[in-house]
Amino acid sequence: MERLDELLRRGDRGPRVAAVREQLAAVGLDCAAAPGEDPGLFDARLERAVRGFQQQRGLTSDGVVGAETSRALDAARWRLGDRILRYTPGHLVHGDDVTALQERLSSLGLLDDRVDGVLGPATERALRELQRGLGLTPDGTCGPATLRALQRLQRTVRGGDVGALRDTERVRRSGSSLVGRVVVVDPGHGGDDPGAVGNGLREADVVLDLALRLEGRLAASGVTAVLTRGAGQNPSTRDRARLADDVRADLFVSLHCDAATGTAGQGVATSYWGDPRVGTRSPVGARLADLVQRELVARTDLVDCRTHARTWDLLRLTRMPAVRVELGYLTDPGDARRLADPAFRDTCAEALLVAVQRLFLPEDEDPATGTLRVDDVLARVRAADGRDPA
Structure with a gap:
């Protein structure tokens, strides 16, 4: 069967x-x-x-x-108007029709969340607000009357991406210190799932070790670092995202390695939430991905495979800025040799810490890529605690 x-x-x-x-x-x-x-x-x-x-x-x-x-x-397979849309907790409707509705709500400045094709509570709130503004019954259901009203609206004025503007402003207002922030570090795979395997290395083991090294450096910087799993665990994608929501994380960093079959592959790539079809993305996630990518490339000799907008479930389900790092190919002898070296993993952990710190620095204080030292980050922590940074 x-x-x-x-x-x-x-x-x-x-x-x-x-x-x-x-x-x-x-x-x-x-x-x-x-x-x-x-x-x-x-x-x-x-x-x-x-x-x-x-x-x-x-x-x-x-x-x-x-x-x-x-x-x-x-x-x-769904187009706006094919079915009635409503928010049902526990059974969220998804589809291109929801994406089209969210695009309209976002263009009107009503949706304060990402355009992800899932009809959740934020989309329902925006829909009710639209209905109130149009003189319709604000029942949060997108049926024939709401669709007809939407079709009559002229798309000449755009309200902008409210969610993106909100997230960017939140980071700007939060200050430059890492003290008190919460960062979820997500080592991929685990338990019975080894992930990519090559040259004597298992992805699950490599990224867990890197996560522990990053956890220690984040903690020393005043950050509450939360790991999504231990050595024998492999939580689902939804459980990893739910943990980040439960601890009210400021950032989510998912660590992976890659593998190639049939063709050669090497280098580091970083991904963030973004849907190329509708032109929506997480601007803070994109900024963090760019910083992570640049710091890793500057501090190591890994090939630069650039940053990418992705609609992967993990990036879609996390409500805070999130990045996924593909740190080298275990099937490439050179990448595998580097990743097997504890000193190299330390360098990667330091690059990730520096990228997180740079995300919160104002533009006039942001140093050139590859120049900010971990000691500089720790000095900021001591200064924030009122201690002598020397």
């Missing part, structure tokens, strides 16, 4: 493959099976279409249909 949670990749066959082909065709991607070929076969043409869809949606373009790609395919 075919399991619905299994990955689909090139070479697989069955009704789920045929369904994926139909979903991709429905959104305009050319993936029809060749004449006489089985539409239930995951062939090269379907793989190219999956990769194209993933790239459009800000997902990892690996040609494999997993949970996140399946969720995105399901979301893509």
Whole structure:
């Protein structure tokens, strides 16, 4: 019996493959099976279409249909007006129709949250406010009357991305000191899931060790550092995000390593929440990702694979600025040799700490990349405590 949670990749066959082909065709991607070929076969043409869809949606373009790609395919089938939209706690509606609604609410300056295609409480509040302003019953339900009113509105005045402006202003007003801040450090995988494996290293072990090194440096800087897991644990993506919400984290830093199959891969890349289709992103997350990337590249000899806007579940579910760091390829001998060295991991932990500190520094105090020392960060802590920073 075919399991619905299994990955689909090139070479697989069955009704789920045929369904994926139909979903991709429905959104305009050319993936029809060749004449006489089985539409239930995951062939090269379907793989190219999956990769194209993933790239459009800000997902990892690996040609494999997993949970996140399946969720995105399901979301893509909805257009605004196809169904009545309402907020139901515990059963959140998601889809491109929700994204379209959120875009309209954001353009009117009513939505103070990200455009993520999920109808949560912030979207419901914005919808009720819109309905009150239009003289409709403020029931938080997007039905025919609300849709007709939306269609009559002219999109000549934009209110801006309220959520993005709010987050940027919050960081600006919070001051430059790290003392009292909460940072969740998320070592990926864990438990029975080793993550990437290569050259005698396991991703879960490498990133946990790095997380512990970063935790110590953050704590010395006055930060409450919270790890999402220990050595024998592998919480779900939703549980990791929920922990960050529960501790009211200021930032979320997820640590990973990468692996390449069939092609060479090396270097460091950093990702933040952003949906390239609708032009929405977390500006603070993007800034932190840029700082992390630059500090790591400046302090190590890892190849610069740049920063990327992604719609991954972990970045979508965390409500605070979040970044995911892919720190080298375990399948590359050079990257693996570096990551096996405790001194190199210390350097990476220091780069991450410096990036976090720089995020909160005003522009006129922000030093050049690669020049801020950990001792400088600690001096700020002593100054904030009223002690002699010397």
